[in-house]
Amino acid sequence: MLKxxxxxxxxxxxxxxxxxxxxxxxxxxxxxxxxxxxxxxxPADGISxxxxxxxxxxxxxxxxxxxxxxxxxxxxxxxxxHEGFAAANAxxxxxxxxxxxxxxxxxxxxxxxxxxxxPALDKIMTQIPLRENxxxxxxxxxxxxxxxxxxxxxxxxxxxxxxxxxIVYVGDALIDGTAASRAGIEFWGVSTGETGAxxxxxxxxxxxxxxxxxxxxxxLTLRE
Numbered sequence: 002m003l004k005x006x007x008x009x010x011x012x013x014x015x016x017x018x019x020x021x022x023x024x025x026x027x028x029x030x031x032x033x034x035x036x037x038x039x040x041x042x043x044p045a046d047g048i049s050x051x052x053x054x055x056x057x058x059x060x061x062x063x064x065x066x067x068x069x070x071x072x073x074x075x076x077x078x079x080x081x082x083h084e085g086f087a088a089a090n091a092x093x094x095x096x097x098x099x100x101x102x103x104x105x106x107x108x109x110x111x112x113x114x115x116x117x118x119x120p121a122l123d124k125i126m127t128q129i130p131l132r133e134n135x136x137x138x139x140x141x142x143x144x145x146x147x148x149x150x151x152x153x154x155x156x157x158x159x160x161x162x163x164x165x166x167x168i169v170y171v172g173d174a175l176i177d178g179t180a181a182s183r184a185g186i187e188f189w190g191v192s193t194g195e196t197g198a199x200x201x202x203x204x205x206x207x208x209x210x211x212x213x214x215x216x217x218x219x220x221l222t223l224r225e
Contacts (some may be wrong), residue, residue: 003223005110007154007186008135008189009172011087012088013213014097014217015129017086017173021195024048027079028040035072048116049149049176052076077118084121089138091125094193100213101134104220110161111201112137114154114170116147137161149176151184159185171216178204188217 011017029042032055041054052073059069068206105111105136115122119142126132144153158168170181173194180206181188190201190209196211210216 002167003109003169003220004167005112005158005161005169006104006220007112007114007157007168007170008101008196009170009177010113010115010122010125011175011190013094013171013175014101014113015091015093015125015126017194018090020083021137024080024083025051027083028076031076032072036062047176048080049147058218064187081118081120084117085124086118088121088124088128091128093129094213097213098130098134100217101219105134107221107224109220109224111135112139112157112161112162114139114144114157115150116141116176118142141208147181149183151180151186153163153188154180154184158184169220171213174202175200175204178206188221191216 002052008014011019020203025047027036028048028051029046032051033039037055037058042051042057046054054070056081060225101111111134113131119140122138122140131138135155138151139157141147146152154170158165165185169187169189171189171191172176173191177191178201180190188206190198190204190206191213192198192201192209192211201209208219
């Protein structure tokens, strides 16, 4: 029985305002400036995959964990600056909060798992009533590892007190599907953000919806 739903935020609950391409580019450029060969990165690498490649490169080439921790903190600062600008313009996707409230009224446990940082999320919550609508909101700063690693989803499921078969993850991006697959959690895609329906199915989505209305209907069916 479905007991809980976890949502990505940007492109799923709120309109996608993050300058993702700039964030990905700035991440790669930072690591290249520190010594990573530029050909180590591929055009398809996102923030998480670029960071993983950089970490492996540095730790295998004489850098200490302390050196890496400093670089990771500096990248986090770069990302937080982008997120801060985007947070100022964050708005909910039409109908998203109403759907969330209906799911709450139906008795589901609800959470957000986002790769946004906590400062940006706190800023968004001054503009959009997220805190009162979700049992848990977890950013990359509270996750053991950010998406596409499964650790954040596993932590959310544990804190909600549900098993992997009692929860679904709803998101608009390929890394959402990857994180869910690695966590052994069902993934439902929504084509309201950066990724089309076909790509979401390729990323492992069992269902893809054009809006959260479809998520509500599917969830209520599984609740019966």
